[in-house]
Amino acid sequence: MSIDPYSHTPVYVQLADLLRQRIESGELAAGANVGSEFRLAQEFGIGRDAVRMAIAMLRSEGLVTTSRGHGTQVRETPQRRQVELAPGSSVIARMPSGGERRALQLDEGVPVLEVHDPAGGVEVLAADEVELTRPA
Amino acid sequence: MSIDPYSHTPVYVQLADLLRQRIESGELAAGANVGSEFRLAQEFGIGRDAVRMAIAMLRSEGLVTTSRGHGTQVRETPQRRQVELAPGSSVIARMPSGGERRALQLDEGVPVLEVHDPAGGVEVLAADEVELTRPA
DNA sequence: TATGATTTGTCCGTATGTATA
DNA sequence: CTATACATACGGACAAATCAT
Numbered sequence: 420m421s422i423d424p425y426s427h428t429p430v431y432v433q434l435a436d437l438l439r440q441r442i443e444s445g446e447l448a449a450g451a452n453v454g455s456e457f458r459l460a461q462e463f464g465i466g467r468d469a470v471r472m473a474i475a476m477l478r479s480e481g482l483v484t485t486s487r488g489h490g491t492q493v494r495e496t497p498q499r500r501q502v503e504l505a506p507g508s509s510v511i512a513r514m515p516s517g518g519e520r521r522a523l524q525l526d527e528g529v530p531v532l533e534v535h536d537p538a539g540g541v542e543v544l545a546a547d548e549v550e551l552t553r554p555a
Numbered sequence: 556m557s558i559d560p561y562s563h564t565p566v567y568v569q570l571a572d573l574l575r576q577r578i579e580s581g582e583l584a585a586g587a588n589v590g591s592e593f594r595l596a597q598e599f600g601i602g603r604d605a606v607r608m609a610i611a612m613l614r615s616e617g618l619v620t621t622s623r624g625h626g627t628q629v630r631e632t633p634q635r636r637q638v639e640l641a642p643g644s645s646v647i648a649r650m651p652s653g654g655e656r657r658a659l660q661l662d663e664g665v666p667v668l669e670v671h672d673p674a675g676g677v678e679v680l681a682a683d684e685v686e687l688t689r690p691a
Numbered sequence: 692t693a694t695g696a697t698t699t700g701t702c703c704g705t706a707t708g709t710a711t712a
Numbered sequence: 713c714t715a716t717a718c719a720t721a722c723g724g725a726c727a728a729a730t731c732a733t
Contacts, residue, residue, distance in 0.1 A: 424721090429719080429720060429721090430720075430721070431720080431721090432653065435653060436653055436654075439652060439653060443652075455697075455698055455699085456698075456699070457697090457698075457699095458698095465721080465722085466720095466721055466722045466723070467722090467723090468720080468721060468722075468723095469720080469721065469722085471699090471700095472611075472720085472721095475608070475611060475615075476653070478615075479611075479612075479615030479650065479663070479664070480650045480651070480652065480653070481649065481650045485699075486698095486699080486729085486730085487565075487698070487699045487700065487728070487729050487730075488697075488698055488699060488700095488728075488729035488730035488731075489697095489698070489699080489729080489730055489731080490697085490698060490699080490730095491698095491699090499647065501645070504640060504687070504689045505689070506689055506690065506691045507689065507690070507691030508688075508689060509637070509686050509687060509688040509689070510686070510687045511635060511682070511685070511686050511687070512648035512666045512668055512682040512685075513617065513666065513682065513683065514615075514616040514617050514618075514664055514666065515616075516575065516579060517571070517572050517575050517576075527612075527615070528615070528650050529650075530648045530649065530650065530666035530682065532648060537691060546647070546648040546649065546666065547649065549647070549648075550645050550646070550647050551640070551645060551646045551647070551687070552644075552645040552646075553640045553641070553642055553643070553644060553645070553689055554642065554643070555642045555643030555673060560701085563728090563729085565699090565700060565701085566700080566701070567700085567701085591716080591717060591718085592717075592718070593716095593717080601701085601702085602701060602702045602703070603702085603703085604700085604701060604702070604703090605700085605701065605702085607718090607719095608700095608701095621718070621719095622710075622711080622717095622718080623708095623709060623710045623711075623717070623718045623719065624709070624710035624711035624712075624716070624717050624718065625710075625711055625712085625716095625717075625718080626711095626716095626717065626718075627718090
């Protein structure tokens with residue numbers, strides 16, 4: 420699989436799709452380095468801009484994390500703990516605000532669950548650590 | 556509030572934080588234009604790259620939408636319909652893959668709800684249109 | 692401790708295409 | 713038709729953070 424610069428789909432989308440496939444197939448395992456921007460640009464014969472945009476896409480999907488001087492790694496997906504949705508409560512999923520992301524130490528691309536209990540209380544949970552359940 | 560190019564936090568993150576605050580405080584209301592990339596770059600004395608990355612971050616958080624020739628607007632907060640979580644089912648929230656986002660025609664920054672019913676069926680819902688409930 | 696290599700962050704320039712006002 | 717504005721894409725250059733030696 421390679422990249423077609425004459426395709427209607429943008430080069431950076433093609434690269435993001437390609438890397439996403441490598442991640443989901445396990446070819447790039449959790450913790451693995453995706454490769455430097457320079458190396459990816461050379462490997463696929465594209466510019467660094469396109470590589471950066473592709474990586475940014477994967478970050479916003481919660482698939483990778485990037486740190487300066489270190490590179491981009493495939494995110495470890497934490498074990499989800501089961502949380503029972505209490506009777507009379509409701510929940511919405513959304514992206515966290517900047518303050519929430521820092522307070523909960525969330526990576527980019529990780530949604531939050533906003534749980535409202537009948538008493539009016541609100542709890543915000545990292546969505547990638549939780550599986551909501553309702554007993555049969 | 557302004558931007559410190561010598562801070563250890565990237566300029567584009569600082570700009571995203573600043574604009575996010577203006578949006579959440581209501582200073583930039585729903586539907587309002589956040590200003591062109593060129594104007595923002597000049598106003599804060601930063602480069603195009605940083606502005607574009609900041610806007611891309613806000614898009615990936617579902618706060619704004621961008622359209623060609625028109626600019627970037629603050630996103631309207633969507634109406635949510637109530638969906639009852641059926642007994643014996645479970646749900647996780649995550650960001651959609653690129654293919655899912657295209658298939659479901661989701662804006663950037665909109666999580667999905669993956670609902671598993673007891674029979675083994677799976678349903679994927681746009682998280683910004685749904686409020687999950689469990690009756691008392 | 693210090694130095695250099697690697698990698699991302701940021702700036703800038705240029706170009707073409709497309710959608711909107 | 714023109715001007716504005718974003719989308720995509722290439723290129724170069726330097727700064728700053730991290731890591732290995």
